[in-house]
Amino acid sequence: MAMSWHMMMEFEPPLVGCVISDRNYSFGLLNAAAECVINIPTVEIAEKVVGCGNTSGADIDKFAAFGLTPNPASRVGAALVDECYAHLECRVVDKQLVTKYCLFVLEVIEAWIDPAVISPKTIHHLGRGNFMVAGETIKLRSKMK
């Protein structure tokens, strides 16, 4: 699936919160398996991302339909999508707000990144098929983690 709504929730252990509509096929899969991989795409495969977002795994094999390559993960059953530059293997650690908000709290238990990708042009959904593409990176003096 394509996921827009997510955020960091903690550094140690690394937690990611994500909201997945219960109208999505993926909601039931994640709820049952309690593990997943977050694959992080860049603008080069934006059409494939939108394709995944506009179809259902209940109807088609998205790997075949969009020319994506599943690689085995190390600690979960879900796949690393080879066309993405980074992958977070996660397990669901808190379902307390799943019923009310469709909010899953995930712990990242393994992380992979392609070291050849220096400035990934990530894409960020603004709504209705509009995406902001990551621009330049700036560094400022900060005490923030």
Next chain:
Amino acid sequence: MAMSWHMMMEFEPPLVGCVISDRNYSFGLLNAAAECVINIPTVEIAEKVVGCGNTSGADIDKFAAFGLTPNPASRVGAALVDECYAHLECRVVDKQLVTKYCLFVLEVIEAWIDPAVISPKTIHHLGRGNFMVAGETIKLRSKMK
């Protein structure tokens, strides 16, 4: 304060989840007032944002220290920061996960945007003072909201 960790949680009513460390002065203020304004800055004021993120309202007046202008909001006591191009007036609607994750669920009850700002160069904290600046916007055919 400067806030990195937030996400959309629902369209109707518009909900935003945000994680605010309980080591921050702002945590206590938000917990007590149960309302706030999310002011959205752009790269033009990035230095002021980092300044706000590296100081505490317990020690200084950040408006004075960083040359920011408070304007009254319409429905909450917190201020609209004039130097930001968009403002979301919010009230806290769920504190269920505040103790465990410092997660506040906010409902946006009023929203303001400067119509003169067409492609806001928003900034996105990558960690340790590194920020991704919003790049170009692309539009793809999509059924997604």
